[in-house]
Amino acid sequence: MGKSPDEMMAAILRNLPAKTGRDAGGWAALIKAEGPAEPKARARWLKQAHGLGGATAQVLAAHALGGIHDLTPEQRLDKLYEGREDLRPIGDRLTALARGLGADVTSTVLSTMVSFSAGLKFAEAKPAGKGRIDLGLALGREPLPPSAVPLTPVKTADASDRITYRIPLASVDAITEEVAAWLARAHARVATRD
Incomplete structure (x- = not known):
């Protein structure tokens, strides 16, 4: 790695x-x-x-x-969830899922999000206020098949933005197998690039 x-x-x-x-x-x-x-x-x-x-x-x-x-990565993580500690278990679960996708996955704690990469960024976990985390996914610009998960195109995405869709998550229970499958799909897009 x-x-x-x-x-x-x-x-x-x-x-x-x-x-x-x-x-x-x-x-x-x-x-x-x-x-x-x-x-x-x-x-x-x-x-x-x-x-x-x-x-x-x-x-x-x-x-x-x-x-x-x-700050150290752990200190940055504490700062990211400061005042919204209830969101930390959601972020921790997403980090565990992303890192479990392969030895090539790295997570980086930034000032406003946790970014997941495997050579290229494929996802991010971004606290959105006090009530939810938006899981941003790099799924390309093509239309996606119907999903039970509320997969929303990112409105600000332009040609240079990697993150093109988001899934709002208000609890750990909202991280279903289908959410995990979308995360895996985003990882597969960068893991299989030429």
């Missing part, structure tokens, strides 16, 4: 001095002093003004923000 996103981020930060002549602290100081405030603009600026690669620029832009990026 490849490196997890957290391991890749740590490796990029660890290798900065050898590759760029500056450590992460030096880059963070430069970004805060001279770079734009918005994270995506920071990454673009790092690529254009300093010739950094895309992954390195994104990691440095995130690192300069501090906050959630400085």
Whole structure:
């Protein structure tokens, strides 16, 4: 199995001095002093003004923000469910199902969701308020067969968005065998890519 996103981020930060002549602290100081405030603009600026690669620029832009990026995965998970602890069992069950799909599956706790990847992102578990988690799935743009599960197209999905459908889940009991089958189908789409 490849490196997890957290391991890749740590490796990029660890290798900065050898590759760029500056450590992460030096880059963070430069970004805060001279770079734009918005994270995506920071990454673009790092690529254009300093010739950094895309992954390195994104990691440095995130690192300069501090906050959630400085927390361990478990601390990020606690922060994600802060104030909506009732949703955590739903998220934990989805994580167990996703990770059970294969050794290629990694889960990454982000500030607003848990992302599931197998080379490419195939699903996400995103708390939506205090009452539910939306399971987002990368199922492509073709029409899907009828389902007993409330599978809804993502309205904001454009050609670059991987997540194209969502299933709202308000309890662990709502994670039926059919929900698990849709998650497996999304995984199979990325696991069998050329």
